[in-house]
Amino acid sequence: MKYVILGASAAGINTAKKLRELDNNSDITMISTDESVYSRPMLHYYMSGKRDINSLSFINEDFFEKYKVNWIKSTSALALYPDNKEVLLSSNEKLHYDKLLIATGASSFIPNIPNLREARNVYGLRNLDDAITLKEKVKTVKNITVLGSGLVGIDAVIGLMENDNITINIIELADRILPLQLDQYAAGTCEKKLIDNNIKLFKSQKAEKVELDQNQNIKEVHLDSGKILPTDILVVATGVRANIEFLDNTNIKLGKGVDVNNKMETSIPDVYAAGDVTAISGTWPDAVKQAHIAAYNMAGHEKEMDEMTVINNAMNFFEMPCISIGEVNNMDDSCKVKIFKEHDSYKKFIIKDNYICGAIFQGDIAYSGVFKYLIRNQIDISNINKELDEIGYEDF
Amino acid sequence: MKKIIIDKNLCMNCLNCSLACMSKNNPHSNNIYDLDLSDESNESMNHIALNSIKSPTPLFCRHCEDPECVKTCISGALTKNKETGYVEYDPSKCASCYMCVLYCEYGILKPSESKNKGKKILKCDMCKDREMPECVKHCPTGAIRYEEVENEVKKA
Numbered sequence: 166m167k168y169v170i171l172g173a174s175a176a177g178i179n180t181a182k183k184l185r186e187l188d189n190n191s192d193i194t195m196i197s198t199d200e201s202v203y204s205r206p207m208l209h210y211y212m213s214g215k216r217d218i219n220s221l222s223f224i225n226e227d228f229f230e231k232y233k234v235n236w237i238k239s240t241s242a243l244a245l246y247p248d249n250k251e252v253l254l255s256s257n258e259k260l261h262y263d264k265l266l267i268a269t270g271a272s273s274f275i276p277n278i279p280n281l282r283e284a285r286n287v288y289g290l291r292n293l294d295d296a297i298t299l300k301e302k303v304k305t306v307k308n309i310t311v312l313g314s315g316l317v318g319i320d321a322v323i324g325l326m327e328n329d330n331i332t333i334n335i336i337e338l339a340d341r342i343l344p345l346q347l348d349q350y351a352a353g354t355c356e357k358k359l360i361d362n363n364i365k366l367f368k369s370q371k372a373e374k375v376e377l378d379q380n381q382n383i384k385e386v387h388l389d390s391g392k393i394l395p396t397d398i399l400v401v402a403t404g405v406r407a408n409i410e411f412l413d414n415t416n417i418k419l420g421k422g423v424d425v426n427n428k429m430e431t432s433i434p435d436v437y438a439a440g441d442v443t444a445i446s447g448t449w450p451d452a453v454k455q456a457h458i459a460a461y462n463m464a465g466h467e468k469e470m471d472e473m474t475v476i477n478n479a480m481n482f483f484e485m486p487c488i489s490i491g492e493v494n495n496m497d498d499s500c501k502v503k504i505f506k507e508h509d510s511y512k513k514f515i516i517k518d519n520y521i522c523g524a525i526f527q528g529d530i531a532y533s534g535v536f537k538y539l540i541r542n543q544i545d546i547s548n549i550n551k552e553l554d555e556i557g558y559e560d561f
Numbered sequence: 562m563k564k565i566i567i568d569k570n571l572c573m574n575c576l577n578c579s580l581a582c583m584s585k586n587n588p589h590s591n592n593i594y595d596l597d598l599s600d601e602s603n604e605s606m607n608h609i610a611l612n613s614i615k616s617p618t619p620l621f622c623r624h625c626e627d628p629e630c631v632k633t634c635i636s637g638a639l640t641k642n643k644e645t646g647y648v649e650y651d652p653s654k655c656a657s658c659y660m661c662v663l664y665c666e667y668g669i670l671k672p673s674e675s676k677n678k679g680k681k682i683l684k685c686d687m688c689k690d691r692e693m694p695e696c697v698k699h700c701p702t703g704a705i706r707y708e709e710v711e712n713e714v715k716k717a
Contacts, residue, residue: 175635206635207656220654223637450633450660457632479659484680486672488663530659532620535668550613558668559610559618 166191168463169252169260171242172268173197174205175452176440176459178224180266183460185232193234194262196254198269200239201293202228206449208296212303212324218293242269242411247433264435264463267412267423268456271405271441276312279374286382287399290321299400303328306397310334310386312372314342318402319355319482325400326362334365334394336372336386346478346489350504351511351527358483367392375399407442420444427470429459437463448478475541479530486530491515491523491540505554512554519547532557562646564710565687565697567619572609572704574617578696579605585688585695602675606685607696619705621696622669622685624648630661630670630684639684650684657681 168184170177173195181193203221210216229236237254244253251259273289275282288302289295303309303325311318314337322333335342341352342359359366367388375396376385386394407422418424418432422444429437439455441447454470461468480487496502496515500522505512510528514521514536520543526533535558539546546553549560582605584593596603607621628648631639638654639661641647657680662670672680688694697707 179632204635204637204656206658210656223635225637449635450629450664453632477663479663481657481659481680486659486662486680488659490663530662531671532662532668534663534665534670537663538666538668541666548613557610557612558620558666559612 167261167263168193169262170195170266170268172270172440173199173202173236174270174440175449176268176456178202179453179456180268180439180460181234182232183457184464187460187464187466194260195234195236196240196242197238198241199293203293205291208290208293209320209324211296212300213327244411245415247415247436266459266463267436267438267442268440269408269442271407273401274404274406275401276403278372280377281375284375284377284381284383286397287401289401290317299325302398303331306331308332308395309398309400310336310394310396311400311402312336313402315345315402316480319343321400321402322364323482326364332365334367336367336370336388338371340369346480347487348493348513348525351487351525354527355482355485358485405441407444409442428462429455430462473541477537485527488526488530488533490537493523493525503553514553519545521546562710563707564624565621565694566706566708567621568704569618571702572617572619573702574609575701576609577699577701578607578619578705579609581695581699582606604673604675604683606683620669621705622648623667624687629664629666633660633664635660645689647687647689649686652681655681
């Protein structure tokens with residue numbers, strides 16, 4: 166059996182590892198555009214100088230040897246030929262597979278704002294190259310504008326803000342930062358930390374257009390509020406798009422990403438997908454879980470994704486741990502909200518009927534994993550004679 | 562492999578297990594008489610919680626067979642040792658992202674509250690350099706025991 170894995174990030178690496186655990190004899194070949202293995206959520210540590218390229222890795226140095234994976238780096242997949250079971254690589258080689266995993270990830274999305282897509286000084290924070298470039302560029306500029314204040318936007322700010330003599334602007338369409346993860350109060354706590362660090366925040370505002378100089382570099386960002394932000398570098402953090410262009414010649418079923426069933430099978434036999442390329446979730450844990458399911462099925466062990474999943478994320482910005490589980494904002498009239506505040510700690514629970522459907526923890530996040538269990542499985546909590554914030558695994 | 566087996570009915574909430582853990586992890590001395598309880602950097606990896614009928618429940622890392630904390634770790638700090646079965650934690654690799662805290666549905670993990678530990682997580686290491694975990698050694702009631710269980714790695 167010959168397994169081919171496209172991608173060497175959370176999904177690709179974890180599929181390879183699980184495949185090897187399940188099948189000691191087959192060939193595993195991994196193709197990656199990246200020339201090193203690194204953890205994307207840690208890229209901001211590289212920018213701020215807290216980690217070097219080696220310590221961005223999430224695997225041991227002997228990984229490829231230990232798991233007998235033939236890794237072809239700095240190489241991309243250009244096309245898939247399912248009839249011949251071949252992948253065309255950027256090296257011009259055609260690689261045969263018996264089972265293929267697509268884990269090519271996603272790329273920063275550049276929104277369709279006038280002049281923005283033509284501009285040169287626009288960067289995402291997605292790949293190691295982005296982090297390296299931003300770290301270099303920031304030394305020579307004064308004004309940085311970050312478009313979007315989701316997880317990646319805030320990561321970018323944190324990675325850059327320790328540089329002296331720069332101004333960082335953040336533009337956010339919503340009325341608060343981290344709008345998908347946090348509510349007004351919890352976001353406000355983080356916003357205060359940004360403002361304390363001299364970051365300029367432009368909420369409920371939209372970039373209307375960018376003004377370019379003769380070298381096609383952005384010099385100004387114009388907001389719909391009329392404000393004009395002088396800008397030497399623009400960081401886009403407005404979401405990602407799945408890396409699926411190389412599948413154009415196939416009839417593989419696509420949605421926002423590669424469509425998969427709950428065995429991580431695509432519409433093409435023997436072709437699987439996992440991670441950001443599926444556009445299902447975008448979090449590291451989900452990529453790994455999908456990778457494991459893909460590996461089991463690729464190796465002939467039938468296994469399905471757990472249906473009971475819930476949107477969630479953990480954050481640690483400005484040493485302020487935050488956890489967000491389930492629906493934290495979109496609640497209907499039948500929902501009740503319970504809030505517990507204690508100096509640095511904020512806990513919010515959204516209750517529907519007899520179960521919790523969403524929660525935010527900020528500051529004190531100890532043992533909060535149990536709430537993920539309660540929310541995910543819609544566990545009836547009406548019989549628990551305790552304050553919500555005191556519930557723990559002992560109660561089940 | 563050996564695991565910590567819990568019989569919550571025998572627990573009387575004496576907290577000897579937590580003190581033993583704190584003492585073992587005290588960098589200054591492993592003697593219980595030297596344990597400074599007012600020093601916040603002395604923390605326990607285990608805890609005992611009262612449930613809604615006020616019955617004490619020892620909560621310990623289970624060193625899960627298919628650990629969520631390992632799967633969700635973005636840095637490679639948490640790993641499953643296939644030989645011992647233990648879930649190991651290397652704080653020097655940890656990125657303090659707290660995904661493991663979110664994904665431990667047994668509600669065992671939390672960040673250290675001690676400022677000088679750099680907000681790493683508190684994770685039981687099973688006292689793997691000792692003959693038995695200190696918490697078990699100091700449990701007077703047998704509520705926590707250190708026992709051989711079927712080798713999950715071989716079984717898989």
